[in-house]
Amino acid sequence: xxxxxxxxxxxxxxxxxxxxxxxxxxxxxxxxxxxxxxxxxxxxxxxxxxxxxxxxxxxxxxxxxxxxxxxxxxxxxxxx
Numbered sequence: 001x002x003x004x005x006x007x008x009x010x011x012x013x014x015x016x017x018x019x020x021x022x023x024x025x026x027x028x029x030x031x032x033x034x035x036x037x038x039x040x041x042x043x044x045x046x047x048x049x050x051x052x053x054x055x056x057x058x059x060x061x062x063x064x065x066x067x068x069x070x071x072x073x074x075x076x077x078x079x080x
Contacts, residue, residue: 007061007075015077020061023072 008017022031065071 003065018076021074
């Protein structure tokens with residue numbers, strides 16, 4: 001059984017949520033970067049860096065949680 005959670009409805013009384021990034025469980029990288037973390041080219045010594053851009057924020061604040069699922073988010077907000 002899944003649960004849908006709207007972050008704006010949870011935090012909307014106290015904060016104006018501007019954006020959300022979903023992070024890896026350790027909060028050290030974005031979820032979409034997880035597939036790239038172990039890829040490297042043995043012929044090229046260059047190191048791949050990921051751009052940190054706040055324009056990549058999710059504008060949809062509704063998330064679906066499945067049983068036994070743990071997720072980490074970084075939330076940008078303004079106090080009301």
